[in-house]
Each structure stands twice: as C-alpha cells, then as structure tokens.
Amino acid sequence: MLNGKKIVLGVSGGIAAYKAAALTSKLVQAGAEVKVIMTHSAQKFVAPTTFQALSRQPVYTDTFEEEDSTQIQHIDVADWADLFLIAPATANVIGKLAGGLADDMLSTTLLATEAPVYIAPAMNVHMYKHPAVMKNMKQLDEWGFRFIEPGEGYLACGYVGKGRLEEPETIVEVLQGEEDRPLPLTGRKVLITAGPTREKIDPVRYFTNPSTGRMGYALAQKAQQMGAEVTLVSGKVTLEPPVGVDVIPITTAQEMYEEVMRAYSEQDIVIKSAAVADYRPKVTYEQKMKKTPGEYVVEMERTKDILMELGQRKEHQYLIGFAAETMDMERYGREKLAKKNLDAVVINNVSEEGSGFGTETNASLLITKKGQEMAYPLMSKQELAENILLAAIQEMESENR
Structure with a gap:
C-alpha cells in the first residue's frame, strides 16, 4: 500500500491545482510522505504554504533555491522518491x-528520477484531444509512464467532456492498487532478439533486410515494465535502447547465434523476433571489390537456424517465434510451430497496409502449441507486445512453469 511510501507530487498550472491540495492530504492520511513541487503557473492558483501545511514537508518551486549547499536539490528529490505523481x-x-525539456524544478526533477511516474492529465476537452497532446501522451506511455485518465464532466472553461482531473480519492485508490499489485513477470528472465543481421561481402557491401527492430524493442520494453530481467540481442538499428534492458549489439547471424545460445539456459521466456539472414556469402573479401565488366555471382551458404536449435535444446523455456507471411497465415504458422518445437508463433500479415517491416503497427495472428488462436487487428507494436507477453504468462501459469 502507500504506508511509508515517499511520493513526490508535481503540481502544474491549471485550475485543478486546488484538487492537488486535497490529494496531498489524502496521500498523507494513507501513510505516505509527500514532497510537493510546484510550477510557477501552479502558484497562481494555490499558494505553496497550503501544500507545506498539508504535507508538513518543504515545497519546491525554484531549481536554483538550494537550501543545502551539500546537495543538488532536484537530484536529491528525484533520488528520494519511491514514486512520482503529476x-x-x-x-x-x-x-x-x-x-525531454528541463527548464524548471518540476521538469528537471522528472528527467532525473528513476521512480515510476504517474500522470493525471487535466485540461480543456479540445486540448486533450489535440493531435500534439495525444502524440506526447502516446510517447510517454511507450516509455513506461503510467496515466490516470481524466474524468468526464463540467470543466472550468464551461465545456462538458473529458479533461477533468480525476478525484483525489480515486487517484489514491489507483496508486494503492498499482503499488500493491505484483508485476506479472517479476523474477522472470526474458531473452528477445530484434532487428536485422548483416552478412558481409567486402568492407563496403553486405546483405541485409529492412527490419527496423521496432517489434523486438517494444517487446523488450514491455517485458521490463512487467518486472522481467530482460536481455535484448539486437542487430544494427536506429532505435534508442529500452530503459532498464541489457542490450547486446551484434552484426551477423553467427554473432546472434553465439549470444543467444550463451544466455539461453537461464531464460524463462525467449522471443525470437529478429529478421536473421538465412544465407551469407560463402567467400568474403577484406578489400573492396572493384567493378568489372559483365555479371557477378555471389555463392551463398546457409546460416545456422537459431530458432530450430532453440526448439531442439528447449527445457523449461517458453519459446516464441515470429513469421512474416502474405497468405495462408494459419497453415504456415502451424507448420513453423510444429517443425521448430515452439510454444507459440506470431504471424505478421505483411500484405496488410501498415503491417510489417518499418511500420509503427502490426496485424498478427498468435497460435500456441496448446491450440489457442488469437487474431490481433492492426494495432501499435507496443500494444501487440503486451498482448503477446500476457498470452505467454497465461499459458505458463496454467502449466505451473
């Protein structure tokens, strides 16, 4: 619950700031220690002394008001927090x-904290629906920030709609429920592969594929947010490493094989979402090949089938494979599931617009060894990642793995 929890409450400048005073009182009554940070605009609605009286803690309003010369104020507050609520x-x-802006006490502390951050929006209904605001909230959700949705009703601006700050009692209940609930992958180890591999011809040429790694990175971030210890073996991509995830960079299929096999025995869940080359040049050159008249033939040899070998070596692991198909998704998926001894396979319908390599979304079919089938319509890769992990958790729990 919240008894003994150290909570930083960030109050920003909206009329709903008056509710933050009641929220502070409710949090203190629930046994939490509360430190309040106010923006300059928030102080136009409620005085800092109100929060000081309710929290019996100092209220922070200015990054540069350093009361203790031995500490950096916003870093100290960021490190102090068990959770952060805006x-x-x-x-x-x-x-x-x-x-990623930091121009006042609240924003600098937010960027410095490693505590879970809960966001309770409050604004005009049209502002809440604005594409820029929706895009920003989507980005924060993907990064693992947790939202407490605003309520619907009469707003201070006179409009009726969504945008009213949730009631203090409800916010406290949400925090109590979230903090009391164990994360579903706590204590589990998850290994995920992502991105493309590159197979060298010479120093300036290689074979690869258009995989961006977005699906694997989404899976890694969601697994980490669910409490897992996550290892991500990744080909070369332009994505930022997921927060809290151990990323192992590789280039070739052979390097990916070696890293995956090295870590495999310790894992509880293994998800192979990388697009690994099936073939590589049989001969590579240390110097750049010069252009010559006529055709040039590259003889290819097979790379190791990582997923096949994982299936053969499987002991306690829950093994998930991916497939990209354009037709007969179920048939090809079932064939791959059986042939490679998988627990589940995710088949992406790459013929559907907005699905597959380089997109933000996927339309997929999940088939499990136990016979379950789940068709997921076009959705964000973050949403799909959560659905895949929840399906794996459910089956593992049913088998007492």
Whole structure:
C-alpha cells in the first residue's frame, strides 16, 4: 500500500491545482510522505504554504533555491522518491516531459528520477484531444509512464467532456492498487532478439533486410515494465535502447547465434523476433571489390537456424517465434510451430497496409502449441507486445512453469 511510501507530487498550472491540495492530504492520511513541487503557473492558483501545511514537508518551486549547499536539490528529490505523481498534469508539462525539456524544478526533477511516474492529465476537452497532446501522451506511455485518465464532466472553461482531473480519492485508490499489485513477470528472465543481421561481402557491401527492430524493442520494453530481467540481442538499428534492458549489439547471424545460445539456459521466456539472414556469402573479401565488366555471382551458404536449435535444446523455456507471411497465415504458422518445437508463433500479415517491416503497427495472428488462436487487428507494436507477453504468462501459469 502507500504506508511509508515517499511520493513526490508535481503540481502544474491549471485550475485543478486546488484538487492537488486535497490529494496531498489524502496521500498523507494513507501513510505516505509527500514532497510537493510546484510550477510557477501552479502558484497562481494555490499558494505553496497550503501544500507545506498539508504535507508538513518543504515545497519546491525554484531549481536554483538550494537550501543545502551539500546537495543538488532536484537530484536529491528525484533520488528520494519511491514514486512520482503529476496532478494536475497540463498539456505544457506533458509536452515538456515528452520532449525531454528541463527548464524548471518540476521538469528537471522528472528527467532525473528513476521512480515510476504517474500522470493525471487535466485540461480543456479540445486540448486533450489535440493531435500534439495525444502524440506526447502516446510517447510517454511507450516509455513506461503510467496515466490516470481524466474524468468526464463540467470543466472550468464551461465545456462538458473529458479533461477533468480525476478525484483525489480515486487517484489514491489507483496508486494503492498499482503499488500493491505484483508485476506479472517479476523474477522472470526474458531473452528477445530484434532487428536485422548483416552478412558481409567486402568492407563496403553486405546483405541485409529492412527490419527496423521496432517489434523486438517494444517487446523488450514491455517485458521490463512487467518486472522481467530482460536481455535484448539486437542487430544494427536506429532505435534508442529500452530503459532498464541489457542490450547486446551484434552484426551477423553467427554473432546472434553465439549470444543467444550463451544466455539461453537461464531464460524463462525467449522471443525470437529478429529478421536473421538465412544465407551469407560463402567467400568474403577484406578489400573492396572493384567493378568489372559483365555479371557477378555471389555463392551463398546457409546460416545456422537459431530458432530450430532453440526448439531442439528447449527445457523449461517458453519459446516464441515470429513469421512474416502474405497468405495462408494459419497453415504456415502451424507448420513453423510444429517443425521448430515452439510454444507459440506470431504471424505478421505483411500484405496488410501498415503491417510489417518499418511500420509503427502490426496485424498478427498468435497460435500456441496448446491450440489457442488469437487474431490481433492492426494495432501499435507496443500494444501487440503486451498482448503477446500476457498470452505467454497465461499459458505458463496454467502449466505451473
């Protein structure tokens, strides 16, 4: 529960700031220690002394007001927190956080904290629906920030709709439920492969594929947010490493094989979402090949089938493979499931617009060894990642793995 929890409450500048006073009182009554950070605009609605009286803690309003010369104030507060709550969260502070901006006490502390961050938005209904605000909230959700959705009703601006700060009692209940609930992958080890491999011809040429790694990175981030210890073996991509994930960079199929096999025995769940080359040049050159008249033939040899070998070596692991298909998804999926001794296979329908390599979304079919079939319509790769992991957890629990 919240008894003994150290909570930093960020109050930004909206009329709903008055509710943050009641929220502070409710959190203290629940046994939490509360330190409040106020933006300059928030102070136009409620005085800092109100929060100081309710929290019996100092209230922070200025990054440069350093009361203790032995500490850096915003770092000290960021490290102190067990959890961070922004209520009300205006469109401005949400935009700052999504953009990595730090120009006041609240935004600098937010960027410095490693505590879970809960965001309770409050704003005009049209502001809440604005594409920029929705995009910023989507980005924060993908990074693992947790939202407490605003309620619907009469707003201070006179409109009726979604945008009203959730009631303090409800926010406290949400925090109590979240903090009391164990994460479903706590204590589990998860290994994920992502991205393309590159098979060298000479120093300036190689064979590869258009995989961006987005699906594997989404899986890694979601698994970490669910409490798992995650290892991500990744080909060369342009994505930022997921927070809290051990990323092992590789280039070739052979390097991926070696890293995956090295870690395999310790894993509980293994998801092979990487697009690994099936073939590599039989001969490679240390110097750049010069252009010559006529045709040039590259003789290819097979790379090791990583997924096949994982299936053969499988002991306690729950093994998930991926396949990209354009037709007969179920038939090809079932063939791969049986041939490679998988527990589940995810077949991406790459013929559907918006699905497959280089997209933000996927339309997929999940088939499990136990006979379950789940068709997922076009959705974000983050949503799909969560669905895949939840399906794996459910089957593992049913088998007492």
